[in-house]
Amino acid sequence: METAAGVDACLPIRSDMDLVWVRQHVRQAAGLLGFGLVEQTKLVTAASELARNTLVHGGGGRMETAGLTNGHTRGLRLTFSDEGPGIPDLERALGDGYTSGDGLGMGLGGARRLVHEFAVDSTPGVGTKVTVVSWADRSPRPRGEF
Amino acid sequence: MNHDLSGPVTGHVPVLRLGDVLLVTLQGDLHDSTAQQLQQDIGETVAGTGVSGLVIDISGVEMVDSFLGRVLAEIAARASLLAARTVVAGMRPAVAITLVELGLTLPGLRTALSTEVAMDLLAGSDPASRSGGPRQESR
Amino acid sequence: MPEHASTGQHGSPAREVGAFLRRRAEQISQRWADEPLFRTVFTVSRDEAVEAGRIVVDALAQVADTDQVHDPDAAGFTVVREQLSRMGAARSRAGFTTAQVSNDVDALRPPVENLLVADLPDEPTELVRDCTTALTVLMGTMRLVVLETALSEGQALIERQRLQLMEVATPVIKLWDGIVAVPLIGTLDSARSQVVMETLLEAVVDQHARFAILDITGVPTVDSLVAQHLMKTVAAARLMGAECVVSGIRPAIAQTIVQLGLDLGTVITRASLADALAYALHELGADIINATPGGAGHR
Numbered sequence: 001m002e003t004a005a006g007v008d009a010c011l012p013i014r015s016d017m018d019l020v021w022v023r024q025h026v027r028q029a030a031g032l033l034g035f036g037l038v039e040q041t042k043l044v045t046a047a048s049e050l051a052r053n054t055l056v057h058g059g060g061g062r063m064e065t066a067g068l069t070n071g072h073t074r075g076l077r078l079t080f081s082d083e084g085p086g087i088p089d090l091e092r093a094l095g096d097g098y099t100s101g102d103g104l105g106m107g108l109g110g111a112r113r114l115v116h117e118f119a120v121d122s123t124p125g126v127g128t129k130v131t132v133v134s135w136a137d138r139s140p141r142p143r144g145e146f
Numbered sequence: 147m148n149h150d151l152s153g154p155v156t157g158h159v160p161v162l163r164l165g166d167v168l169l170v171t172l173q174g175d176l177h178d179s180t181a182q183q184l185q186q187d188i189g190e191t192v193a194g195t196g197v198s199g200l201v202i203d204i205s206g207v208e209m210v211d212s213f214l215g216r217v218l219a220e221i222a223a224r225a226s227l228l229a230a231r232t233v234v235a236g237m238r239p240a241v242a243i244t245l246v247e248l249g250l251t252l253p254g255l256r257t258a259l260s261t262e263v264a265m266d267l268l269a270g271s272d273p274a275s276r277s278g279g280p281r282q283e284s285r
Numbered sequence: 286m287p288e289h290a291s292t293g294q295h296g297s298p299a300r301e302v303g304a305f306l307r308r309r310a311e312q313i314s315q316r317w318a319d320e321p322l323f324r325t326v327f328t329v330s331r332d333e334a335v336e337a338g339r340i341v342v343d344a345l346a347q348v349a350d351t352d353q354v355h356d357p358d359a360a361g362f363t364v365v366r367e368q369l370s371r372m373g374a375a376r377s378r379a380g381f382t383t384a385q386v387s388n389d390v391d392a393l394r395p396p397v398e399n400l401l402v403a404d405l406p407d408e409p410t411e412l413v414r415d416c417t418t419a420l421t422v423l424m425g426t427m428r429l430v431v432l433e434t435a436l437s438e439g440q441a442l443i444e445r446q447r448l449q450l451m452e453v454a455t456p457v458i459k460l461w462d463g464i465v466a467v468p469l470i471g472t473l474d475s476a477r478s479q480v481v482m483e484t485l486l487e488a489v490v491d492q493h494a495r496f497a498i499l500d501i502t503g504v505p506t507v508d509s510l511v512a513q514h515l516m517k518t519v520a521a522a523r524l525m526g527a528e529c530v531v532s533g534i535r536p537a538i539a540q541t542i543v544q545l546g547l548d549l550g551t552v553i554t555r556a557s558l559a560d561a562l563a564y565a566l567h568e569l570g571a572d573i574i575n576a577t578p579g580g581a582g583h584r
Contacts, residue, residue, distance in 0.1 A: 016178040023175055023209065038483055041209055041240035042247060048211040049248075052178075072441040107212055110248040235526065239486035242521035257526035259493055264526075 007032055007067035007076065013051050014060045022051040022063050026078065029065055033074045034136045043076065043134045046114040049107030050080045050130050058082025058128055068133065075116075075135040086124040094120070159184050161191060167199040167268055168192060168230075169261065173206035181217045189224045199268035200225045203261045205236025215250045222255050232256060233264040298415035302401070302423065303349030305416070306342050309400050314338030316396040322389040326372045341368050345423060354423040357430050369431045383435055390431050394424040447476075455481050457488040464565045465494040466558065470503035478514035485518060489527045496565035497522050500558045502533030509545045519552050528553065528568070532561035 007029045011022055026047040030040040047063070054061040061082030068075035087093045094109050108130070112118040117133035159180065162169045168191060170184070192200060202218065204210070210218070222232035233256045237245075245252070258264035296304075306313070317323050318334035327334035341364070348354060348361035356362075369390070381389075401420055405413050455477070458466050465488045467481060481499070489497050499515065501507070507515075515531060522529040532555045534542070542549060555561040563573055 020175050020177060027208070038240045038243055041244045044209050045211050045244045045248065048209065048213075052211075052213060071437045072444075110212055110250070113247050113249065114244065234524075237525045239483065239490060239521070239525065242486065242524040243482065243517070245524055246517045246520045251520045252524065257524055259489070259495065259526040263495075 008065060010062055010064045012060075012062050013054045013080070013082075016055070019048060019051050019055065023048050025063075025065065026076070029067070030076055030134075030136075033067060033076055035076070035134070036136075039134060039136065042114040043078075043132075046111040046132060046134075047078055049111040049114075050078070050132065053107055053130070054080045054082045054084075054128075057087075058084030060084075061127075068135075070135070073135050075133055077131065077133045079129065079131045081127065081129040083127040086126060086128055087120070087122040088124055090120060090122060159187075161187065163195060163197065164265070166197050167201060167265060168195065168197045169201045169203065171203045171206065175208070176214065178213060181214055185217050185221050185224075188221055189228075192225050192228050192230050196228075198230055200230050200232040201258075201261055201264040201268065202232065202234050203236050203264075204234060204241075205238065205260070207241065208238070210237070210241050210245055212248060212250055215245060215248075215252060219252055219255060231268060233258050233267055235259070235261045235264040297352055298412070298419040299349045299352045299354050299423070301412070301416050302354070302419045303346045305401055305404055306346035306349060306397075309397075309404065310339055310342045310346070312400060313342050313397055316400075317341075317393055320389070320392050320396070322369075322372055322386075322393065326375050337368055337372075341365055344368070345427065348426075349419070349423055354419055355426055357426055357433070359426075362427070362430050365427055366430055366434060369427070369434075383432060383439065386435050387428060387432055390428045391424075394421065397424070455484050457484055459488075459492050459494075460498070460562055461566060461569075461571075463493060463495045463569055464498065464562065465489060465492050465496070466498035466500055466561075468500045468503065468558065471505075473501075473504055473507065473511045473514075475510050475514065478511050478518075482514060482518040482521065485529075486521055486525065489522060489525060495527055495569060497527050497529045498532055498558065498561045498565065499529060500532045500561070501538070502535070502558065504533075504538070507538045507541055509547065512542055512545065512547050512549075516547075516549070516552060528565075530555055530561045530564060532556070532558050 009025060009029075011025055012018055013022060023044050027040060027044045030043050035043065051063060054063070059082060061080065061084070064079045064081075066077045066079075068077055094112065108120070111130075111132065115132040115134045117131075119131045120128070121131075122128040159173075159176075160171050162171075168188070170188060172184075176184075188200065191197075200221070202221065204218075207214075218234055222234075225232045234252075235258045237257065256267070258267055314335045315338075317338040318327075318331055323334040323338060327337065344361045344364035346361075348356075348359045348365075351359065351361070353359035353361070398417060398420060401416060402413065405416065455467060455469075458468070460466050465485070467485050467488075469481065473481070485497050485499065488494065499518065501515075519529040519531070530553045531549075534554055534556075553564070555564055566573060
């Protein structure tokens with residue numbers, strides 16, 4: 001199955017400058033795949049949360065993006081991986097941690113609500129891998145949008 | 147009133163003083179460090195100038211994540227300690243929908259459709275300000 | 286033709302069918318051009334239909350050559366998919382049912398079968414039977430491939446229509462300077478609630494609306510998911526600097542909301558659209574008063 005050029009990539013997450021590149025790449029890729037503005041914004045925001053997790057809690061890592069096709073629907077898969085300390089209490093990390101400041105796993109629960117599919121694979125001492133998928137036409141665009 | 151302040155921004159964030167109000171225009175994609183620097187700068191400027199109001203125009207911002215959301219809330223909280231009221235103006239629909247979905251409703255933050263409305267709100271000339279403008283969540 | 290059947294050195298029945306398809310490609314595509322599936326799609330030029338048929342026959346021969354007559358994922362079927370599914374899709378878009386498309390694809394089999402039997406007059410019955418079976422399986426797999434695509438085309442059509450319906454059913458009305466309203470009619474599901482939210486918030490920006498009224502008088506039921514969407518809309522409008530008023534919550538819906546344990550406490554509600562408008566006008570500093578003492582009030 002062909003996907004639009006410029007979608008598949010692997011970006012390093014080493015600094016807060018890299019977070020900007022991650023957001024820009026995800027926005028561009030989602031645009032190429034035909035995501036509506038709202039879905040695009042949701043996915044970029046989720047990517048921002050997850051990339052910051054990778055940077056702050058995982059000690060840096062990378063994001064891989066891949067275009068997906070399912071019948072007539074196009075999607076984008078983002079995989080964030082690091083070789084950091086891992087998440088000891090996944091249940092807690094997936095809870096709404098955003099109010100507890102810079103707590104561990106902050107943003108995971110929020111990011112989960114912004115995407116269609118969400119999976120975490122974390123082994124203490126080995127690292128963490130978070131995979132999210134969003135599909136382009138699940139949520140229809142409002143009128144007046146291009 | 148028409149404050150056309152959407153001029154080119156290179157690296158820095160324009161902070162403008164209009165009488166008793168400080169107007170900050172955020173645009174594009176902010177680095178975390180830029181946002182943190184901004185938080186500090188604004189705090190210092192509000193304290194130094196003694197303005198009574200602060201308007202943060204985010205109509206040019208395409209995404210607000212929990213980090214930037216918290217920065218905005220903290221700016222408002224700090225300004226409020228210095229007796230200045232903060233209004234966040236011009237949030238785009240897609241950004242608002244995403245923030246709500248993220249679980250960040252920013253209670254206690256005053257909002258306005260545009261900088262004009264925000265200025266009116268702070269000047270107290272706005273009819274809707276009788277009831278405090280859009281009601282804020284009590285949570 | 287090097288593969289011409291010569292007694293004694295047969296390949297598998299499938300390969301035999303492959304050789305036959307290549308040999309008779311011209312005749313088969315000529316006959317297919319007169320079948321409804323090809324005839325109704327290539328209405329202008331019969332040559333085009335023959336050409337399309339030849340491409341399909343070639344692809345089928347390729348599948349048979351590799352002994353994959355039962356495998357819809359065989360490489361050769363990619364070409365078949367492109368050619369035939371486009372035709373199947375064109376027909377299902379034109380309103381033909383999947384069953385009709387299925388019949389039309391099925392109708393392509395007998396002409397080929399007849400040619401095959403006619404082609405092998407002196408071969409042992411067993412071989413003829415095996416070849417016919419291989420051809421039947423091949424054509425059956427092809428039908429599966431076409432139906433698969435026709436079905437997904439049909440789903441895409443339904444999806445498009447669903448979106449159109451949702452857009453038509455979500456008109457945003459400007460009631461006053463700074464006041465917009467969406468009168469919702471019919472059942473709200475999660476997807477439509479999403480459209481309502483996005484459409485209303487876009488209108489808030491376009492119309493510089495300080496107040497947005499969601500009138501749900503025409504909505505028969507509200508489940509917890511929809512109620513959550515309404516509350517999210519209210520919260521998002523607030524972040525943008527607008528106030529959202531929900532009007533027309535019928536007693537039955539109010540009861541459901543209570544039973545679901547949802548707290549609408551932070552949401553401003555009014556009994557009717559008129560009440561919501563009066564509230565918004567009042568907040569904007571305009572009040573409705575009776576022109577004559579005895580005239581009808583705004584309630």
